[in-house]
Amino acid sequence: VRMCGVSVTPQRKARTRNRRGEGGLLREEIVAAAERILEREGTEEAITLRAVAREAGIAAPSIYGHFDDVNAVIGAVLDAGFARLAMRIKAATDGRDDDPIALLLAGCRAYVTFAMAEPARYLVLFGRGRAPNRPEPSEPPEPAGRPAEHQLDAFQILVDGIAACVAAGRSASTDPFRDAVMVWTHMHGLVSLRQFAPGFPWPPLDDLLTDTVLQGAKIKPASP
Amino acid sequence: VRMCGVSVTPQRKARTRNRRGEGGLLREEIVAAAERILEREGTEEAITLRAVAREAGIAAPSIYGHFDDVNAVIGAVLDAGFARLAMRIKAATDGRDDDPIALLLAGCRAYVTFAMAEPARYLVLFGRGRAPNRPEPSEPPEPAGRPAEHQLDAFQILVDGIAACVAAGRSASTDPFRDAVMVWTHMHGLVSLRQFAPGFPWPPLDDLLTDTVLQGAKIKPASP
DNA sequence: TGTACATCAGTGAACGCGCGTTCACTGATGTAC
DNA sequence: TGTACATCAGTGAACGCGCGTTCACTGATGTAC
Numbered sequence: 486v487r488m489c490g491v492s493v494t495p496q497r498k499a500r501t502r503n504r505r506g507e508g509g510l511l512r513e514e515i516v517a518a519a520e521r522i523l524e525r526e527g528t529e530e531a532i533t534l535r536a537v538a539r540e541a542g543i544a545a546p547s548i549y550g551h552f553d554d555v556n557a558v559i560g561a562v563l564d565a566g567f568a569r570l571a572m573r574i575k576a577a578t579d580g581r582d583d584d585p586i587a588l589l590l591a592g593c594r595a596y597v598t599f600a601m602a603e604p605a606r607y608l609v610l611f612g613r614g615r616a617p618n619r620p621e622p623s624e625p626p627e628p629a630g631r632p633a634e635h636q637l638d639a640f641q642i643l644v645d646g647i648a649a650c651v652a653a654g655r656s657a658s659t660d661p662f663r664d665a666v667m668v669w670t671h672m673h674g675l676v677s678l679r680q681f682a683p684g685f686p687w688p689p690l691d692d693l694l695t696d697t698v699l700q701g702a703k704i705k706p707a708s709p
Numbered sequence: 710v711r712m713c714g715v716s717v718t719p720q721r722k723a724r725t726r727n728r729r730g731e732g733g734l735l736r737e738e739i740v741a742a743a744e745r746i747l748e749r750e751g752t753e754e755a756i757t758l759r760a761v762a763r764e765a766g767i768a769a770p771s772i773y774g775h776f777d778d779v780n781a782v783i784g785a786v787l788d789a790g791f792a793r794l795a796m797r798i799k800a801a802t803d804g805r806d807d808d809p810i811a812l813l814l815a816g817c818r819a820y821v822t823f824a825m826a827e828p829a830r831y832l833v834l835f836g837r838g839r840a841p842n843r844p845e846p847s848e849p850p851e852p853a854g855r856p857a858e859h860q861l862d863a864f865q866i867l868v869d870g871i872a873a874c875v876a877a878g879r880s881a882s883t884d885p886f887r888d889a890v891m892v893w894t895h896m897h898g899l900v901s902l903r904q905f906a907p908g909f910p911w912p913p914l915d916d917l918l919t920d921t922v923l924q925g926a927k928i929k930p931a932s933p
Numbered sequence: 934t935g936t937a938c939a940t941c942a943g944t945g946a947a948c949g950c951g952c953g954t955t956c957a958c959t960g961a962t963g964t965a966c
Numbered sequence: 967t968g969t970a971c972a973t974c975a976g977t978g979a980a981c982g983c984g985c986g987t988t989c990a991c992t993g994a995t996g997t998a999c
Contacts, residue, residue, distance in 0.1 A: 511942080530754065534986060544944050546987080555986065611905055612836055663912050667895075667920070674898025681835060688887050696891070700924060735975080758953060768977050770954080779953065 512551040514541050516561045520606070523562060527605040529613065532559055566610045571638045573599050578642070585653045586704055589646035593672060593698045596639070597690065600676040612677060643669060647702045657703040668701035736775040738765050740785045744830070747786060751829040753837065756783055783833075790834045795862045797823050802866070809877045810928055813870035817896060817922045820863070821914065824900040836901060867893060871926045881927040892925035 518541035519532050534555040538545040552558050577595035578588050600607040644665040650656035658664045675694065679687055698704075742765035743756050758779040762769040776782050801819035802812050824831040868889040874880035882888045899918065903911055922928075 533984080535984070545985095546945085546989090547943050549987080550942070611902065613905065663917075666912060667917065670898035670902050670917075671891075671895040671921075672898070673902050674894035674896070677901065678835065678894050678897050681837065688890060693887075693891065693894075697895075757951080759951070769952095770956090770978085771976050773954080774975070 511541075511543070511547070515543075515548055515551060515558060516565055517541075519558050519562045520565065523605050523609060524603065529559065529605075529609045532562065534558070563609065566606045567639075569606070570596070570599050570610065574639055574642055578646075585646065585649040586655055586699075589643075589650060589702060590695065590698055592642055592646055593668065593694060594691075597672055597676055597694055600672075601680075601690070604680045607676070608680070611673060640665065640669060650702060650704060655705055655707075657705055664702055668698055671697045671701060735765075735767070735771070739767075739772055739775055739782060740789055741765075743782050743786050744789065747829050747833060748827065753783065753829075753833050756786065758782070787833065790830045791863075793830070794820070794823050794834065798863055798866055802870075809870065809873040810879055810923075813867075813874060813926060814919070814922055816866055816870055817892065817918060821896055821900055821918055824896075825904075825914070828904045831900065832904070835897060864889065864893060874926060874928060879929055879931075881929055888926055892922055895921045895925055 515537060519537045522531050522536055522540050523529065525531075532555075534548055535545050537558060538548060548558065552561070574592050574595045577591045581588060581591065644661050647656060647658055647661040647664050647668070651658050651661060672694065675690065675697065679685075679690065739761060743761045746755050746760055746764050747753065749755075756779075758772055759769050761782060762772060772782065776785070798816050798819045801815045805812060805815065868885050871880060871882055871885040871888050871892075875882050875885060896918065899914065899921065903909075903914065
């Protein structure tokens with residue numbers, strides 16, 4: 486690289502090569518680099534092959550040793566994101582199986598907290614517009630909307646949480662699945678619009694969330 | 710343009726130039742071309758200056774006669790989208806000012822119908838991730854989240870609709886603004902997640918929407 | 934223990950592409966005299 | 967009515983950039999004999 490007649494070395498630090506059997510280490514570094522870019526730039530489009538290589542301190546073609554192409558890198562970021570979300574929810578609900586309502590609220594708060602704390606990651610997980618291109622007739626029936634197992638995990642926790650309230654006589658729900666859909670969609674709308682329009686005079690998120698969950702799950706007032 | 714030794718003329722149709730005072734006509738054609746691209750490709754990133762020029766059948770630099778840069782074109786698409794949404798809502802609610810609940814439901818149905826019928830447009834209006842870049846300290850306090858007047862128009866209709874139900878004794882709402890926030894966010898979540906994950910076993914949208922509006926606006930059962 | 938060699942992990946240079954933007958221009962259209 | 971000219975609407979060629987991907991390569995590391 487040459488600028489103004491002065492030879493400039495690209496400021497990539499000389500990477501110490503992994504040892505013989507440890508090539509897989511770089512794979513994790515690549516995903517971590519992509520996640521850092523996502524976090525920093527706030528948009529999925531910033532995750533380009535060359536940007537990831539720069540961030541990871543490697544040459545661009547090195548990525549091909551670990552991923553088929555750039556989409557595979559983004560896919561790995563998605564998988565890591567869903568795993569992270571499920572982990573957060575489980576961490577918030579583990580070891581407090583006393584009150585089913587408290588459990589349900591804790592899980593929902595963990596979901597919303599994740600979305601607000603890592604908006605770029607959340608947006609990639611749930612906000613990506615599946616380009617509604619004219620459906621290629623020759624295309625195999627692709628798995629719609631990336632239901633990567635962890636996504637369903639999180640939703641199942643919600644359904645179970647409502648069902649537990651019903652079992653404890655604390656919810657009037659007759660269809661926990663449907664009510665979980667209502668709670669999930671409402672939570673998603675709350676966080677994604679709030680991120681979209683931060684200048685709007687939003688009421689406090691905690692209050693709205695509590696109402697969303699208690700009403701959506703048809704929680705009955707505590708019987709005396 | 711030359712391919713395989715054969716001279717190929719770019720298949721842009723020879724555009725008949727606008728007459729002297731009618732240069733503004735092209736501006737509308739440019740916006741219309743950008744909207745067609747958005748509709749067809751389903752993603753905002755497809756709206757590039759060159760793609761718009763191709764779609765409009767003009768040379769790329771011709772756009773600069775009507776817009777400062779490519780972002781201005783996208784801004785015009787946004788404005789047109791918000792205007793279109795407000796128009797749809799008004800069309801659905803005009804001339805049926807009899808029952809405030811029917812009015813409220815009609816407006817909300819128009820919102821959801823717009824979002825489902827033109828998902829790409831809707832996504833651009835409400836789903837764009839404002840890149841949460843580290844806030845440039847030198848930057849002027851930008852209008853947050855593009856509150857283009859028509860957007861607030863639509864929300865105000867919702868607030869007024871709930872207030873009208875209260876005035877008619879049909880709603881128990883004590884804070885129409887807050888309840889409008891609840892209805893708006895829930896509607897947004899319903900449509901955007903449904904578009905994101907079309908393979909999910911969603912319950913019928915109409916049913917969910919009706920519940921969303923009636924519960925969110927705290928509509929009381931009709932008094933006998 | 935020594936040495937030839939296969940393998941592994943990663944590199945540097947190059948390709949063709951579409952992009953946003955600039956620049957000097959062209960040719961029709963209306964206007965001043 | 968005729969003609970020179972300013973203006974308007976839009977063009978074609980070119981620039982530099984970052985991108986995804988390919989190709990032949992390099993040099994350290996472990997292994998077979």
